[in-house]
Amino acid sequence: MSSRQLTMLLALHYWGSALLGLPSMMIGLSGKDAWAPILLGMLFQMLIIPLFVAIYSQMNGDTMGQYLVRTLGKTAGKTMLALYLFFVPFLIFILTLRSLGDFTSNDLFIETPPSAIYALILFALVYCLYKGFNAVCRSTEITFPIALVLLVMLLLSLIYGADWSNFLPVFEKGVHPVVEGTINFMAYPNSEVALSLFLVPLMKNKQAYKKALIHSTWITGITLVLLTALIIMVLGESLPPNMPYVSQFAAKTVTIGGFYERSETVVTVIWFIVIFYRLILTFYIAAHGCAELFGLKQHTGLLIPLALASIPLAMNVWDNPSVITELNEVWYLNVFFFNLLCPLLCYAAHKLRNRVK
Numbered sequence: 088m089s090s091r092q093l094t095m096l097l098a099l100h101y102w103g104s105a106l107l108g109l110p111s112m113m114i115g116l117s118g119k120d121a122w123a124p125i126l127l128g129m130l131f132q133m134l135i136i137p138l139f140v141a142i143y144s145q146m147n148g149d150t151m152g153q154y155l156v157r158t159l160g161k162t163a164g165k166t167m168l169a170l171y172l173f174f175v176p177f178l179i180f181i182l183t184l185r186s187l188g189d190f191t192s193n194d195l196f197i198e199t200p201p202s203a204i205y206a207l208i209l210f211a212l213v214y215c216l217y218k219g220f221n222a223v224c225r226s227t228e229i230t231f232p233i234a235l236v237l238l239v240m241l242l243l244s245l246i247y248g249a250d251w252s253n254f255l256p257v258f259e260k261g262v263h264p265v266v267e268g269t270i271n272f273m274a275y276p277n278s279e280v281a282l283s284l285f286l287v288p289l290m291k292n293k294q295a296y297k298k299a300l301i302h303s304t305w306i307t308g309i310t311l312v313l314l315t316a317l318i319i320m321v322l323g324e325s326l327p328p329n330m331p332y333v334s335q336f337a338a339k340t341v342t343i344g345g346f347y348e349r350s351e352t353v354v355t356v357i358w359f360i361v362i363f364y365r366l367i368l369t370f371y372i373a374a375h376g377c378a379e380l381f382g383l384k385q386h387t388g389l390l391i392p393l394a395l396a397s398i399p400l401a402m403n404v405w406d407n408p409s410v411i412t413e414l415n416e417v418w419y420l421n422v423f424f425f426n427l428l429c430p431l432l433c434y435a436a437h438k439l440r441n442r443v444k
Contacts, residue, residue, distance in 0.1 A: 088221065088224045088286065088289040088290055088291075089291065089295065090290075090291075090294075090295035090296070090298045090299045090302075091228070091299075092224040092225065092227055092228065093224070093283070093286065093290065093295070093296070093299035093303070094298070094299040094302045094303045094306070095227035095228065095231035095303075096223075096224055096227050096364060096368065097280070097283060097299065097300070097303035097307075098231065098302075098303045098306045098307050099227060099230070099231060099234065099360070099361045099364035099365070100279070100282075100361075100364055100365045100368045100369075101279070101303065101307040102234070102307060102310070102311075102357075102361040102365075103183065103361050103362055103364070103365030104183055104186055104362065104365065105275070105307075105311060106238075106311075106314065106334055106354070106357060106358055106361060107190070107331070107332045107333075107334050107335065107354075107358055108186075108331060108332070108411070109272075109275070109311060109315070110311075110314060110315045110318045110327060110333050110334060111327045111328055111329075111330055111331065111332075111333040112271065112275075112328075112415055113125065113268050113271070113272065113315055114315065114318070114319060114324055114327040114328055114333075115327070115328030116264060116267050116268040116271055117264040117265055117267065117268035118259070118260060118264060118324045119253060119254055119255075119257075119259070119319055119323075119324040120257065120258055120259075120260075120264065120265055120268075121268060121315050121316075121319060121324075122312050122315055122316045122319070123258075123265045123268070123269075124265055124266075124267075124268030124269040124271070124272050125268075125272055125308060125311050125312045125315060126308070126312055127265070127269045127272075128269050128272035128273045128308070129304060129305065129307075129308030129309075129312075131269070131273055132273070132280070132304050132308070133301065133304060133305075135280075135427065136280070136297065136300045136301060136304070138430060138431060138434060139280060139281065139283065139284065139300060139430065140293060140296065140297045140300070141434055142154075142284060142430055142433065142434050142437075143284070143287055143290075143293055143296050143297075144293055145158075145434065145437045146284070146287050148287070148288060149287075149288070150285075150287075150288055150375075150379060151168065151284050151285045151287070151376065151379075152164070152165075152168050152376065152379035152380065153379075154284075154433075155167050155168050155433065157437075158433055158436050158437045158440060159433070159436060165380060167429065167433075168376060168379065168380055169380055170425075171376075171425055171429065172372075172373055172376040172377060172380065174421060174425060175279070175281070175282070175421075175425050175426065176282060176285075176368075176369040176370075176372040176373045176376070177369070177373040177393075179279070179365075179369045180366060180369040180370050180373060180397065181397055181400045181401050181404055182404060182414075183362065183365050183366055183369065184205060184208070184209075184366065184397060184401040185401040185402075185404050185405065186362075187204065187205075187208060187362055187366075188201035188204050188205060188401060188402075189201075190332065190358070191204050192204070194332065194335070194355075195355070201401075201402060202398060202402060205397070205398045205401055205402075206398065208363075208366065209394040209397065209398070211363070212363075212366060212367050212370050212390075212394065213390045213391060213394050215367060216367065216370070216371055216374070216387070216390055217387060217390065220289070220371050221289070223364075223367055223371075224289075227364065230360050230364070233360065234357050234360045234361060237353050237356055237357045238310060238314075238357055240350075240353055241314075241334075241338060241350060241353050241354060241357070242310075242313050242314065242317060244338065244341045244343070244350045244353075245317040245318070245320075245321055245337060245338070245341065246317065247341065247343050248321050248340060248341060249317055249320035249321055250320050250321070251320060253319050253320050253323050253324070254316075254319065254320070270419055271415065271418075271419055273419070273422075273423075274418055274419030274421075274422040274423065275415070275418060275419070275422065279422070279426060280300060280304075280426070281425065281426040281427075281429075281430055282368065282369070282372055283296075283299075283300065284430070285372045285375065285376065314334065317337070318333055318334065318337050321337050321340060322336075322337055322340070331411070334354050335351045335354045335355065336351075338350045338351035338353065338354045339351045370390075370393070370394075371386075373393060374386040374387075374389045374390055374393055377389050377393070
């Protein structure tokens with residue numbers, strides 16, 4: 088995997104559900120200043136990238152399971168691997184799959200059972216991973232430019248109806264909402280960068296890995312800042328927090344010259360592209376990690392069982408979409424523990440182990 092492919096894969100993964108759900112969450116927390124937490128979160132993300140680059144050096148080409156066993160011992164390493172797999176990539180996969188089902192059932196295929204949507208997307212995921220994850224990485228060189236061009240089209244469309252006065256006054260409610268928004272942005276989606284450690288054996292060298300983390304962070308951050316700022320300028324700060332898919336609603340308001348309309352189709356196309364890569368990355372990591380956990384030589388034998396198990400889990404993970412609000416209030420604890428504290432402890436344990444030797 089090249090640095091460019093990892094950059095595109097991580098950017099598509101970060102965009103994932105964020106393009107639809109992040110602006111409404113950030114505006115609900117920070118109001119008209121929702122752009123500031125995204126900028127601050129992007130800067131903090133840049134500060135923790137050296138930690139993952141250092142762990143890359145410690146791994147020395149090993150898989151994540153081998154690194155944890157070598158660092159923490161067999162029992163503790165396997166336990167940590169199991170906890171991480173089921174509470175981060177597999178959980179994200181289930182929640183994202185359910186979000187896809189809710190979106191399609193409410194906005195696109197109203198009479199289609201969500202289970203049918205799950206079955207179709209899972210069939211595509213399993214087929215792609217049977218062809219090999221390297222093929223998935225190469226496909227990003229085609230789909231990423233398409234998604235980026237469509238996203239730029241959406242941003243340019245929203246400029247027409249923008250009202251710059253919606254930003255004023257700046258920091259009207261003080262610093263506290265900005266801090267709260269920054270914490271939540273750090274938890275979703277960028278700090279999932281720890282997932283990239285599972286792709287270390289596929290990378291060429293440390294510099295390529297570091298470059299990919301940096302570029303994917305600023306590309307994601309800038310696009311989300313622009314999208315959130317334009318939504319504030321178009322809709323204000325009171326309406327977006329009540330809409331789960333505020334980006335699509337903002338696109339529906341675009342009408343230029345009486346002929347350029349229905350740009351919400353652009354949002355739908357973008358979201359289907361990015362949600363596919365968010366699903367396939369987390370699904371691959373869950374399957375590959377479980378193969379290591381149970382001592383299997385190939386992860387492909389776990390693809391179909393995990394896919395079948397994910398359908399009932401996705402259908403029952405919550406009763407209605409309003410649960411997402413409650414989930415967002417505690418999600419940052421999960422993310423900070425598994426994606427920041429645990430990597431930091433593993434890095435320190437590895438340094439201490441080598442010093443004792």
